[in-house]
Amino acid sequence: MDADAVAAHEIQKxxxxxxxxxxxxxxxxxxxxxxxxxxxxxxxxxxxxxLTGTVDPDGGDAALFGERPGDVDPQRLGLLxxxxxxxxxLSARELVAxxxxxxxxxxxxxxxxxxxxxxxxxxxxxYESLSGGQQRRACVAATLVNDPDLxxxxxxxxxxxxAGRRALHDALESLVAAGTTLVLTTHDMxxxxxxxxxxxxxSGGRLVAVGxxxxxxxxxxxxxxxxxxxxxxxxxxxxxxxxRTTDGLRxxxxxxxxxxxxxxxxxxxxxxxxxxxWSEPGLEDAYLALTGEKR
Amino acid sequence: xxxxxxVSAEARAAGTAFLRxxxxxxxxxxxxxxxxxxxxxxxxxxxxxxxxxxxxAYYLPGYLGVVVLFTPLSRLSSTVARHREGNRFxxxxxxxxxxxxxxxxxxxxxxxxxxAACAVLTVVLLALADFTLSPYLLPFVVLGAVLFGGVxxxxxxxxxxxxxxxxxxxxxxxxLLFLSETFVSPDLFPAWFRPFTVVSPxxxxxxxxxxxxxSGGDPLPALALLAALTVVWFALGAALLPTxx
Numbered sequence: 118m119d120a121d122a123v124a125a126h127e128i129q130k131x132x133x134x135x136x137x138x139x140x141x142x143x144x145x146x147x148x149x150x151x152x153x154x155x156x157x158x159x160x161x162x163x164x165x166x167x168l169t170g171t172v173d174p175d176g177g178d179a180a181l182f183g184e185r186p187g188d189v190d191p192q193r194l195g196l197l198x199x200x201x202x203x204x205x206x207l208s209a210r211e212l213v214a215x216x217x218x219x220x221x222x223x224x225x226x227x228x229x230x231x232x233x234x235x236x237x238x239x240x241x242x243x244y245e246s247l248s249g250g251q252q253r254r255a256c257v258a259a260t261l262v263n264d265p266d267l268x269x270x271x272x273x274x275x276x277x278x279x280a281g282r283r284a285l286h287d288a289l290e291s292l293v294a295a296g297t298t299l300v301l302t303t304h305d306m307x308x309x310x311x312x313x314x315x316x317x318x319x320s321g322g323r324l325v326a327v328g329x330x331x332x333x334x335x336x337x338x339x340x341x342x343x344x345x346x347x348x349x350x351x352x353x354x355x356x357x358x359x360x361r362t363t364d365g366l367r368x369x370x371x372x373x374x375x376x377x378x379x380x381x382x383x384x385x386x387x388x389x390x391x392x393x394x395w396s397e398p399g400l401e402d403a404y405l406a407l408t409g410e411k412r
Numbered sequence: 413x414x415x416x417x418x419v420s421a422e423a424r425a426a427g428t429a430f431l432r433x434x435x436x437x438x439x440x441x442x443x444x445x446x447x448x449x450x451x452x453x454x455x456x457x458x459x460x461x462x463x464x465x466x467x468x469a470y471y472l473p474g475y476l477g478v479v480v481l482f483t484p485l486s487r488l489s490s491t492v493a494r495h496r497e498g499n500r501f502x503x504x505x506x507x508x509x510x511x512x513x514x515x516x517x518x519x520x521x522x523x524x525x526x527x528a529a530c531a532v533l534t535v536v537l538l539a540l541a542d543f544t545l546s547p548y549l550l551p552f553v554v555l556g557a558v559l560f561g562g563v564x565x566x567x568x569x570x571x572x573x574x575x576x577x578x579x580x581x582x583x584x585x586x587x588l589l590f591l592s593e594t595f596v597s598p599d600l601f602p603a604w605f606r607p608f609t610v611v612s613p614x615x616x617x618x619x620x621x622x623x624x625x626x627s628g629g630d631p632l633p634a635l636a637l638l639a640a641l642t643v644v645w646f647a648l649g650a651a652l653l654p655t656x657x
Contacts (some may be wrong), residue, residue, distance in 0.1 A: 166502070167506075170505070170655055172655070183485055191506055191507050194506045195506070196503055197503070198499040198503050198656075200499055201499045201500070201502075201503060202497070202498030202499065202500070203498065204425060204429040205429075206429045206432035206433060207425060207428060207429055211425065212425075214426035215421055215424070216420025216507065217421075218417060218420070218422075218424070218508045219418050219422070220507070221414055259503075260503075263507075
């Protein structure tokens with residue numbers, strides 16, 4: 118039987134008195150796309166570092182393709198660290214060519230830059246003169262240049278504009294479709310929902326839930342909701358599960374067919390409102406429910 | 413072949429990035445010229461004793477030592493600190509490039525710069541002083557650059573920022589320069605202090621270069637000692653390179 122691409126068993130890591138990881142168990146199949154989400158300080162980056170072998174866990178163990186992370190052929194791995202900042206005076210092409218030169222068998226830098234959507238006219242510009250999104254695309258290209266079997270991306274699309282994000286998403290989907298295993302961390306729930314076969318929620322150093330986006334939404338996100346943009350207080354709408362938010366009153370468990378009843382109730386209660394916004398629950402609702410945060 | 417290709421790729425990137433930092437390039441070559449202008453041009457030698465009482469050729473190890481000491485220390489320490497701040501070591505740790513290969517690439521680039529700057533210095537000093545243009549100068553300069561590159565890597569590992577790394581480098585280099593038999597001859601130190609000067613690798617650089625170019629002694633013992641210290645500091649620098657900040 119093939120080993121998991123990524124396996125973590127009871128990983129523990131502390132920095133001084135701060136527990137970063139508290140017994141994390143995880144298995145990612147070969148060819149799977151897995152997203153780690155969680156609040157800042159939840160332990161996402163530390164977990165990526167333990168999995169890639171750049172940090173030794175205090176307890177537990179990690180394996181990539183059945184081997185200790187440090188023993189895996191680096192040709193098979195790609196890592197984009199969080200807040201990665203390469204040599205500022207190199208051009209985007211030189212940056213990718215530099216990383217290509219570290220591998221026995223690397224892809225053509227221009228082909229990879231095409232893939233991440235960095236236009237040819239920007240490739241000769243120095244890295245420091247590129248926009249934040251262009252810089253991030255160059256960094257992702259430098260990570261893809263060895264055509265890795267297993268790719269770790271720590272917040273790959275932070276500060277990337279929507280067009281650039283779409284180009285990166287397309288590139289990553291193509292890689293996964295071609296069999297590359299992807300582990301990414303992100304704060305963007307839409308990104309996790311789009312790219313990941315499964316999502317893991319990290320909170321307080323523990324993996325509190327793992328599943329497909331649909332299963333996590335079904336289990337944790339609650340029902341649909343209706344946002345009533347009003348300044349009225351929550352007890353002005355009797356008979357509804359209402360919660361005050363910064364945007365107005367959010368009514369939980371309101372199906373699309375019940376919206377007319379809500380409007381009638383608002384009229385009867387003489388509550389003025391500017392707009393109504395009905396929404397299906399999403400991964401963000403599951404995230405907020407699991408982390409105890411409010412929308 | 414593969415190792416050579418990796419070191420070459422890293423060195424090429426490091427050299428290209430350095431050459432595009434015009435201020436750094438300018439001061440790499442301007443600094444030693446400035447030192448010559450100050451010490452050999454402005455300060456008058458005093459035949460009656462005191463500092464700078466010897467012929468200009470006596471101070472050749474001092475002038476070369478300025479470059480061999482300051483350039484690798486500041487370059488490597490700030491480069492390591494910059495790599496740490498940009499999480500570059502974390503990325504490199506998952507590539508085939510090893511810590512020793514990374515350090516080798518960067519000290520080779522630095523050694524090239526130091527050798528070029530020392531060549532300029534030597535040519536200028538040939539016009540001002542009477543010394544032997546010894547072939548031993550090259551190995552002394554290269555070994556010294558690699559040695560202090562290793563020390564710089566250690567400083568970059570210890571310091572918590574680029575500013576801290578450069579401050580630590582200067583804080584170490586300045587006293588070392590004057591306590592290593594370069595500009596201040598050992599007879600000017602108190603007797604109890606003289607044994608401590610051998611702790612400084614720059615002392616052996618100065619003794620060797622002086623033997624080869626001025627006093628006529630055998631430079632090989634100093635060269636051998638410098639080579640041994642170079643191996644130690646290079647290994648220490650490579651071993652201490654971090655994988656994450």
